[in-house]
Amino acid sequence: MLTMNKQEDIFTRNYLLPNFTDGFFLHENSSSDYALVGVKEDHKKKMIEEGRKEREGNMILSVGGKKKKNGEKKVKRPRFAFQTRSQVDILDDGYRWRKYGQKAVKNNKFPRSYYRCTHQGCSVKKQVQRLSKDEGIVVTTYEGMHTHPTEKNSDNFEQILSQMKIYSRP
């Protein structure tokens, strides 16, 4: 079972999100099914002030975690997603990814792509999907925790990192 501490590690250390521009930032809490946090760039300050309540109010869609009916055998991996306005699907986040699947999802004319981190022993996955509502937006969902550092450097790492800290604060 993942603890909150471990989850915070993810937000403070393990994820690099360069090319994060605007749109929404989504966050799925590993301890509940409540998931997605929508934050517009110009709402950030407000969000920080008003905290969780406001964030719940901005929930726009669900990334639905895996539920287990009896008991809690299934470990729900920490997962979060963010949206970026981008022309390209592939965002260079400093990690190397191998595509292992692609699937058409309902109510969306664009397929969803599934990637796994290629680093040995690292089982982090991500999904990438463009919205048919607004095809300028790409949603990237990360699942799991990298067991290794990034291979590349990223310019806005510090900036992204501070955002992570802010949003993961209870």
Added chain:
DNA sequence: CGGGTTTGACCAGCGC
């Protein structure tokens, strides 16, 4: 040859 991608098949969860 070695690594990644493509793509249909397969599978598990869920609702009816």
Added chain:
DNA sequence: GCGCTGGTCAAACCCG
């Protein structure tokens, strides 16, 4: 149970 849906597998394929 059955069918739908989303996630994964894996063989074939591609490309340097």
